[in-house]
Every structure is written in C-alpha cells, then in structure tokens.
Amino acid sequence: MIGSPTRSSSTPEGPPGATDVLDTVVAAETPEGILLELRPAGVTPRLYAFLLDWMVRLVLMYAAWMVAAVLGGIGIAFGLIVLFALEWLYPVVFELTPSGATPGKRTFGLKVVMDNGLPVTAAASVARNVLRVADFLPFVYGFAVVSVLLRRDCKRLGDVAAGTIVVYDRRAVSPPVAEGVEPRVPSMRLSPGAQAAVVALAARAPRLSGERVDELAALAAPVSGDAGNSGPDVTRRVLGVAQWLVGRR
Amino acid sequence: MMTPLQFEQTYADDWTELEALLEAMAARRPWRGADAPPLASARIAALYRGACEHLALARARSYPAHIVDRLERMTTSAHQIIYHHRELGLARIGRMAAAEFPAAVRAHGRYVALAAATFLLPTIVLAVLVYRHPELILSLVDSATVSSFESMYSRSADSIGRVREATTDWMMFGYYIRHNIGVAFQCFAGGLFAGCGSVFFLAYNGAFAGALGGYLTQRGLASTFFSFIVTHSAFEVTAIVLAGAAGLRVGESLLRPGRMTRRQALVEATRDSAILLYGVAGMLLVAAAVEAFWSSAGWLPPVVKYGSAAACWTAVIAYFGLQGRRAD
Numbered sequence: 388m389i390g391s392p393t394r395s396s397s398t399p400e401g402p403p404g405a406t407d408v409l410d411t412v413v414a415a416e417t418p419e420g421i422l423l424e425l426r427p428a429g430v431t432p433r434l435y436a437f438l439l440d441w442m443v444r445l446v447l448m449y450a451a452w453m454v455a456a457v458l459g460g461i462g463i464a465f466g467l468i469v470l471f472a473l474e475w476l477y478p479v480v481f482e483l484t485p486s487g488a489t490p491g492k493r494t495f496g497l498k499v500v501m502d503n504g505l506p507v508t509a510a511a512s513v514a515r516n517v518l519r520v521a522d523f524l525p526f527v528y529g530f531a532v533v534s535v536l537l538r539r540d541c542k543r544l545g546d547v548a549a550g551t552i553v554v555y556d557r558r559a560v561s562p563p564v565a566e567g568v569e570p571r572v573p574s575m576r577l578s579p580g581a582q583a584a585v586v587a588l589a590a591r592a593p594r595l596s597g598e599r600v601d602e603l604a605a606l607a608a609p610v611s612g613d614a615g616n617s618g619p620d621v622t623r624r625v626l627g628v629a630q631w632l633v634g635r636r
Numbered sequence: 637m638m639t640p641l642q643f644e645q646t647y648a649d650d651w652t653e654l655e656a657l658l659e660a661m662a663a664r665r666p667w668r669g670a671d672a673p674p675l676a677s678a679r680i681a682a683l684y685r686g687a688c689e690h691l692a693l694a695r696a697r698s699y700p701a702h703i704v705d706r707l708e709r710m711t712t713s714a715h716q717i718i719y720h721h722r723e724l725g726l727a728r729i730g731r732m733a734a735a736e737f738p739a740a741v742r743a744h745g746r747y748v749a750l751a752a753a754t755f756l757l758p759t760i761v762l763a764v765l766v767y768r769h770p771e772l773i774l775s776l777v778d779s780a781t782v783s784s785f786e787s788m789y790s791r792s793a794d795s796i797g798r799v800r801e802a803t804t805d806w807m808m809f810g811y812y813i814r815h816n817i818g819v820a821f822q823c824f825a826g827g828l829f830a831g832c833g834s835v836f837f838l839a840y841n842g843a844f845a846g847a848l849g850g851y852l853t854q855r856g857l858a859s860t861f862f863s864f865i866v867t868h869s870a871f872e873v874t875a876i877v878l879a880g881a882a883g884l885r886v887g888e889s890l891l892r893p894g895r896m897t898r899r900q901a902l903v904e905a906t907r908d909s910a911i912l913l914y915g916v917a918g919m920l921l922v923a924a925a926v927e928a929f930w931s932s933a934g935w936l937p938p939v940v941k942y943g944s945a946a947a948c949w950t951a952v953i954a955y956f957g958l959q960g961r962r963a964d
Binding site: 419424464467471509519579583587633634 | 639640641642643662684685688691692697698699700701702703705706708709711712715716719720721804806807808809810811813814817821822824825826828829833886899902903905906907909910911913914
C-alpha cells in the first residue's frame with residue numbers, strides 16, 4: 388500500500404465509477420494503521436521553486452566571486468569550491484533540515500519526504516540530487532519534466548530511484564463560520580459523504596463570491612427541502628443545515 | 637451518534653496538548669542541550685496513538701474537513717518526529733570510513749570488476765591505436781586542445797598538467813574537485829538508463845585517457861605524463877570506477893530485478909549505492925588535493941613520484957581488500 392496512488396472515497400477493488408474523486412493523493416500507511424495523505428506537487432510549483440533556488444544560488448555565487456576576486460589564486464579555489472557546493476550540496480543540506488525543503492521549495496509550500504511520509508534520509512537526499520544528472524538529460528530537465536507529467540505521483544527519475552516524493556506541505560483548513568446562520572434540521576436523511584459535502588460548502592463559502600455560493604447551494608438545495616430553487620434564502624437554509632450537521636442545535 | 641462538535645469538544649484538550657508538544661519538539665535545537673526543555677516522549681506517543689484513533693473515527697464518520705485536516709496534520713508531524721531516522725553524524729562518518737565503505741566495495745565486487753573492465757579496455761585499445769597512429773587523436777579532440785596538452789606535459793613546464801603559468805595549485809584544486817566529482821556523478825547517474833549511461837561515461841573517459849597517454853608517449857613526453865598521473869590516479873580512477881560500479885548496480889536492478897518489482901529493486905539498489913557515493917566523493921577530494929599539490933610539482937624527480945604512486949596504490953588496494961574485514 389505504501390506509496391501507491393489511491394482514489395479517495397472509492398472501494399479498493401472495482402472499476403472507477405461516478406463516485407470516484409479524480410485526485411493525485413498518495414497514501415502512506417503508518418505502523419498505527421492510519422493512512423497519511425501525501426499530495427504530490429506537479430511541474431509548475433516545482434519549476435517556480437527551482438527558479439527561485441537558482442536565483443538564490445546565483446546571488447551566493449556572485450558574492451563568492453566578489454570575495455574570490457580580492458583573494459587571487461586561493462580566492463578562485465574558494466570560488467570554485469563554493470560553486471561545487473552550491474551545485475551539489477545546496478539541495479542536500481536544505482533537504483536535511485527540519486523543514487525538508489530548499490528555500491525555493493519552502494516559499495512555494497513544498498517539501499521532500501520519503502515514500503512513507505517520513506523526513507528524507509541523507510542517503511535518499513544524496514541519491515535524488517546526484518541523479519539530477521540523469522533527469523537533466525537530454526536537455527534542461529527534459530526527462531524530469533516528462534516523468535513528472537506522466538506519473539500520478541509526480542516523481543522525477545531521481546525521486547523514483549531514491550524513494551522520495553515532493554509534496555505540498557499541509558496548510559490549515561478553516562472551519563465553517565457560524566455567525567448569523569440559524570441551525571436547521573435537514574429535510575432528508577443524508578449519507579456521511581453528503582453530510583461532509585454540505586459542511587465543506589459551508590467552510591468554503593467565505594472564500595467564494597455570493598453568486599457562486601448561491602449556485603453551489605442550489606445544487607445542494609434538496610437538503611433543506613428547497614429542491615429546484617435558488618437564491619440567498621436557499622443558501623442561508625443550506626448553510627443552516629451545515630451548522631446542524633456540525634452539531635449546533 | 638456523536639456530532640462533530642461534541643467530538644471536537646471531547647478531545648480538544650488532548651489535541652491542543654499534542655500540537656503544543658509537537659511545536660516545542662520542532663523548535664528544539666539539540667545542540668543547545670542545556671536549556672532545551674525535557675522530552676515528553678511518552679506523553680507524545682500516548683497522545684499520538686489517541687490522535688490516530690480519532691483520525692480513523694473522523695474519516696469513517698465523514699466528519700467535516702477542518703477536523704479531519706487538523707488530525708491529519710497532527711498525526712503527520714508526530715509520525716515524522718517519532719519515526720525520524722538520523723543516519724549521518726560524526727560517529728557514522730568514522731564508521732563508514734573504517735568499515736562500511738570498504739565492505740560495501742567488496743560486496744559490490746562483481747560490479748567493480750565489470751566497471752574497471754569497461755574503463756580499462758578502451759583505455760588500452762585507444763592507447764595502442766593512438767600510439768601507432770598519432771593522427772587518430774584528432775578524431776577525438778581538435779588540434780588546439782592537442783597542442784595545449786602537449787605544452788601542459790612538456791619537459792620545460794614548471795607545473796605539469798596545466799595550460800598557463802598563472803594558474804595556481806589552489807585554483808587547480810578547486811577545478812579538479814568540481815570536474816572530477818561531476819564526472820563520477822555522471823558515471824553513477826547514467827545507471828538509471830539501464831546501465832547504458834554508466835557504460836558510456838566509463839568507456840568514454842577511459843578512451844580519452846588512453847588516447848592522451850598514447851599520443852603523449854608517442855611524442856616522447858611519457859615520463860612527465862606518467863609521473864604526473866600515477867599518484868592521484870590511485871584515488872581518482874578508482875573512485876570513478878566505483879561510481880560506475882554503483883551505476884551498473886542500479887542499471888542491473890532495472891534489467892534483472894529478480895523477485896522484486898523493478899521499482900523496489902531500483903530503490904534498494906539506489907539505497908545501497910549511497911555509501912559508495914559518499915566514499916567516492918571522499919576519495920575524489922583526496923585525489924584533487926594530491927593532483928593539485930603533489931602531482932603537478934615540476935621540481936620533484938619522477939622517481940619520487942613513482943615511489944609515492946606505489947605507496948598510494950598499495951594503500952588503496954589494501955584498504956579495499958582488508959579494511960573492516962572483522963566487522964563484515
């Protein structure tokens with residue numbers, strides 16, 4: 388099970404159906420028997436992170452050459468060694484810090500973990516970064532991009548071999564806001580999945596425009612007995628049902 | 637049934653406590669030993685198991701996303717802290733040099749032999765060919781490069797093996813580190829293409845070295861050239877062969893995964909190669925220092941250099957043959 392892509396909310400066996408959620412989530416099982424959800428990062432955020440890291444390295448390199456120019460022969464050796472360190476050690480050193488991410492990755496909310504969700508080990512970090520040489524071929528990370536695009540878990544070749552995965556670091560999800568909404572008893576029996584959907588709508592409502600919330604609430608209108616209707620009143624009643632489902636009475 | 641709100645209220649204290657403990661753990665700086673707060677490991681473990689249970693319940697009952705998410709974040713970071721495996725430290729590095737690295741090289745003996753053959757056969761073939769027909773060197777490199785090599789190894793040069801007088805030992809040290817480790821890493825990473833890349837880079841570098849040696853010998857510069865390369869090649873050629881051997885191991889895992897899936901075999905081969913890569917990087921640092929400060933010294937008579945070369949080769953072979961046997 389470890390590291391294999393799963394569909395959330397689907398039976399383990401059987402063909403994908405309408406209830407399947409199209410998702411890239413990778414599940415890692417812990418010894419306690421729970422599944423940790425890892426969300427692999429695709430090409431775009433990784434490209435941004437790479438470009439940012441590249442600029443950081445460029446600035447450091449420029450600073451090193453300024454020092455080198457003053458020192459002469461030893462300075463050039465120093466510059467070349469810094470260049471070497473920035474090329475090979477920079478990602479390894481940052482990936483082994485508690486954040487598990489280079490400055491670029493951290494800025495874009497990414498981190499490197501092992502397939503089982505644990506912090507990346509030194510051996511894996513060295514391997515995935517040395518294998519950049521292979522990912523870089525045939526030109527400017529060609530194989531890496533193809534691999535990330537084709538694989539469900541968005542790994543480049545180095546990640547596949549080292550058993551690592553680049554994931555989104557988790558950010559908190561906001562709870563549904565309660566102010567100004569009367570809890571309301573749902574007018575039909577709701578499956579756990581349907582309950583979760585209604586509550587999730589209430590949690591997302593503050594981040595959506597009023598019209599969009601009305602549209603979405605219209606889809607859920609049967610829960611408050613308003614099937615076929617829409618508008619701010621329906622929305623309020625649907626959000627009220629969400630409050631009741633959370634447990635407010 | 638318990639509503640999400642009741643669920644949250646019942647366990648909120650435990651969750652808040654666990655989150656606070658995890659945050660304190662993340663903020664800990666082990667090197668500040670003295671003023672670090674004492675570890676509440678038993679408490680964290682107990683709370684973590686509780687949170688795992690709550691997460692399973694919350695998922696099974698389809699509780700709202702913010703509860704599941706909070707529990708997921710909590711369990712993920714606790715899992716990371718509890719099962720974190722630190723494998724690099726000063727003690728480990730000492731143990732690697734004393735036993736693990738030479739033992740790993742012996743364990744990969746087959747691959748090392750194959751990689752050495754892949755490197756040395758083209759070396760010998762090209763050396764003989766170019767010695768017989770010196771013009772063949774022009775099919776490998778252009779004429780400007782050839783003449784710069786000739787001046788690098790001419791008898792009149794102060795420092796052997798470099799183009800201009802202005803370049804210093806230190807500068808070449810920096811250059812050799814960067815260049816050689818780059819070559820070694822290419823030899824390893826090429827293994828990912830079913831080993832073909834490793835074979836190519838090993839053979840290419842071997843062929844180049846052979847052609848250069850054959851050409852310079854034909855031009856009568858053998859003594860400067862060989863006295864230059866013999867000492868540091870004990871470390872450099874060995875390290876590149878070892879990197880190639882690790883690459884061949886990775887390549888074989890893809891071609892012949894045995895009873896594992898290809899992916900499992902690849903991950904295992906890569907994990908086993910890490911120790912070789914550490915050792916290779918260490919050897920190339922030594923090689924760069926020897927090459928920059930010892931091999932290039934024009935004032936040392938060749939005899940001294942051949943003596944040091946014999947010592948270095950013996951040491952390297954003895955190290956891989958004997959070191960750490962007791963720990964095997």
